[in-house]
Amino acid sequence: MKKIYDRISAGGLVYKKNHSVIYFVLCYKNKTNRWHLPKGTQEFNESICNTAIREVKEETGLEVKIKVFLSNIYYKFIDNQNNMLNKKVAFYIMEAIDGSFKNHDKEFDKIIWADSNEAIKLLKYTNEKKLVTKATLLV
Numbered sequence: 001m002k003k004i005y006d007r008i009s010a011g012g013l014v015y016k017k018n019h020s021v022i023y024f025v026l027c028y029k030n031k032t033n034r035w036h037l038p039k040g041t042q043e044f045n046e047s048i049c050n051t052a053i054r055e056v057k058e059e060t061g062l063e064v065k066i067k068v069f070l071s072n073i074y075y076k077f078i079d080n081q082n083n084m085l086n087k088k089v090a091f092y093i094m095e096a097i098d099g100s101f102k103n104h105d106k107e108f109d110k111i112i113w114a115d116s117n118e119a120i121k122l123l124k125y126t127n128e129k130k131l132v133t134k135a136t137l138l139v
Contacts, residue, residue: 006085010052011039012094013135014064016113022136024119025060025096027108035122036108037131039089048090056094060111061103064094070135073127093135 014025026035040055042048049066056064070091079085101111114122116136120129 007087008042008048008090009039009087010042010048010055010090010092011037012052012056012064012066012092013037013070013131014056014060014062014094014096015135015139016096017139022116022139023113024116024132024135025056025062026112026114026119026122027059027104028110028112029107030109034124035119037091037123037128039091049092052090052092052094057099058105059107061099061101062096063098065097066092067095068093068138070138071131073131075125075127091131093138 016023025038027038028035038056038059040051040059042051043054046054052066053064056062070093073089073091075087077085077087104111116132119132123129123132
């Protein structure tokens with residue numbers, strides 16, 4: 001049987017509301033000079049939901065709970081050995097229930113809350129921008 005995805009990851013759009021304004025968590029990496037949504041690779045025998053919760057906690061320092069599945073995104077990239085890889089990422093809408101940005105791991109250099117309009121401006125990739133737009137309509 002042919003393997004369809006070389007990498008499977010999961011992540012979340014962690015949100016909070018302040019009156020009618022919706023904010024999402026974004027992560028910044030100096031090395032790439034880019035803002036990202038928190039996500040990461042599924043570990044062996046780990047459910048995709050648990051991957052999303054674990055990765056968001058590691059990368060943001062926040063304890064989260066999943067509210068609803070949002071969408072899968074798909075893309076291709078070239079790895080360090082010059083291999084073309086197919087990637088699938090499952091994203092969930094999440095709510096922070098505890099934790100602090102002070103507790104995030106070293107993968108990212110800065111973690112912020114950005115309102116939905118700012119998040120769309122800061123994110124580079126169209127598929128991530130679309131996730132923010134979709135999540136804004138659902139929360």
